[in-house]
Amino acid sequence: MKFLRLRTAGTALTAGALALSLAACGSSGPAGGSVSADSASMWGLTGGNQASLQNSVDAWNSAHSDQSIKVEFFANDAYKTKVRTAIGAGQGPTFIYGWGGGVLKSYVDSGQVEDLSGFLEKNPQVRDRYLPAVLKNGEIDGKAYAIPNNNAQPVVLYYNKEVFEKVGAQPPKTWDELMALVPKFKAAGFAPFSLAGQSKWPNLMWLEYLVERIGGPEVFANIAANKPNAWSDPAVTEALTKIQELVDAGGFINGFSSIAADSSADQALLYTGKAAMILQGGWIYQGMKKDAGNFVSSGKLGFTSFPTVSGGKGDPGNVVGNPSNFWSLSAKATDAQKEAALNYIKDGMFTEKNTQDLIDSGAVPVVKGIESKLEASPDKDFLTFAYGLAKDAPTFTMSWDQALSPAQGDAMLSNLDQIFLKKVTPQQFVDTMNATVEK
Known part of the structure; x- marks a missing residue:
């Protein structure tokens, strides 16, 4: 399978002065979790993967009260407007949810996201969990700036x-x-x-x-x-x-x-x-x-x-379509927030439960070795169909509005x-x- 990696000359983001007043539809963490203004912040999308992401963050916060994450959810169209404005103003969340491609490159060119290449080198178990062609879509000019976070x-x-x-x-x-x-x-x-x-x-x-x-x-x-x-x-x-x-x-x-x-x-x-x-x-x-x-x-x-x-x-x-969605790490986050985010990416994502939650929701996680789990799902007809489309495609072209x-x-x-x-x-x-x- 060949994923078509699409790159464009980046343009610096500009932000309007008008602040957006968009209502979030998620929670800031579980009962017993310690979430504060200093916690790492995460914005996700309402809909299909919302429950599995919320469960993942809740489990993380319960076990890591000293590195908590505050997650909020937004509808797709509202999120795209909000995050662009926030990042352009240097006020984006710690975890930046994205699709890769030209939009990611614009963040890189404006110095808004961290280079994660060293993190992946030090943590090969993170790199090796993914289908390689999917992981490549988080790279700009050979460096990793985004890590897959959900499904093909x-x-x-x-x-x-x-x-x-x-x-x-x-x-x-x-x-x-x-x-x-x-x-x-x-x-x-x-x-x-x-x-x-x-x-x-x-x-x-x-x-x-x-x-x-x-x-x-x-x-x-x-x-x-x-x-x-x-x-x-x-x-x-x-x-x-x-x-x-x-x-x-x-x-x-x-x-x-x-x-x-x-x-x-x-x-x-x-x-x-x-x-x-x-x-x-x-x-x-x-x-x-x-x-x-x-x-x-x-x-x-x-x-x-x-x-x-x-x-x-x-x-x-x-x-x-979308090879996956991705997390990028805000360059404007504090050192403590960055540390919490990287630890969550390493140990809180694609756990056995998180992977099964995605499959149970009707999604195909972008990780290796899940064929038997897909076959055991009541949704196996669709899941194996979608997995086969992605895995066997000679070319998988990223959504154009994100690639440009x-x-x-x-x-x-x-x-x-x-x-x-x-x-x-x-x-x-x-x-x-x-x-x-x-x-």
């Missing part, structure tokens, strides 16, 4: 088996088959695809996979390398055109631009039978397992790989939103994005 998250095409049975359909293996299903589902009163367009980043999965299937992983590798006019690759224009053809055909649920991923409304449309399919990350399996357990456990949820495109250059086994610099990622999501809304043409998108390439 390939983007998956999910479908509602009951809806498919009512229409007499099979999951699409090709783009032509996918387009042919659209009128069938519409005629039967089902939206072909759910989409959380308000959040913008779910739109990106369509572009990522189409560009990969049409042109192969080299297309985005050139974009991420800031090669002049890299966005002008014909695969990008063809992918954007296919997206707009799908929009024109009524492929997405009415009102998709007002649906938010943070509320899991896009997932609900699938498991309540209003939509036949959804293209989303491996992480939403955890959400559906929690919110629609009967739908998942009864075998009504189907999942498959993204279809091939006729004449495309991309390997059908290639995937896009923050400025480029923001511009891409905004302009892709306009593509889905049919407010710009593919050529206008290409021209706009070529102008963001750093000279």
Whole structure:
């Protein structure tokens, strides 16, 4: 398996003066745990991995009252805004939750995160716990600045088996088959695809996979390398055109631009039978397992790989998504906070219980030697499928909005939103994005 490591020229973060007032949804530690203003701080995401992370921190605090950690949780979109502003102002948490790529590089370039290479050299047991290709995604210029903290998250095409049975359909293996299903589902009163367009980043999965299937992983590798006019690759224009053809055909649920991923409304449309399919990350399996357990456990949820495109250059086994999420360590933390953080990374993460908690939640931990645990899980069908996608992929391309610099990622999501809304043409998108390439 080859994970595509994407690097861009970094840009220094700038922070607005306006402080964000975002409500956290987590706890500061367990009963009996000593958490103070001097404790190491950690910000995580609500949703799939929240419980396993909270359990891990609670267990750590109970056993290490002198090196406690205060954890808070935020919804995905709110977190991305909050953490960028806080880090830009030099006020980020001790543990910085991230995805790697260009965003991580921007932190490195602005001196906001610690070089963890020496820590890994002194603690080979930490380095050796991970799938090597995943660990590599925390490196910038050969140095480690981020360490994987949860699960592999390939983007998956999910479908509602009951809806498919009512229409007499099979999951699409090709783009032509996918387009042919659209009128069938519409005629039967089902939206072909759910989409959380308000959040913008779910739109990106369509572009990522189409560009990969049409042109192969080299297309985005050139974009991420800031090669002049890299966005002008014909695969990008063809992918954007296919997206707009799908929009024109009524492929997405009415009102998709007002649906938010943070509320899991896009997932609900699938498991309540209003939509036949959804293209989303491996992480939403955890959400559906929690919110629609009967739908998942009864075998009504189907999942498959993204279809091939006729004449495309991309390997059908290639995937896009998140190799993992990562912890970086704030360079602004106190020595005591850094020590507590490194000790937690060494001894508090991926314990037997933490690893099993992740698996029980419906996630695939990014550590070695878990095949038997996955096989023993009631979710083994999905877990082994997702693990196989990640492990066997010739190329696993990191989510573009994280692989690019923050400025480029923001511009891409905004302009892709306009593509889905049919407010710009593919050529206008290409021209706009070529102008963001750093000279």
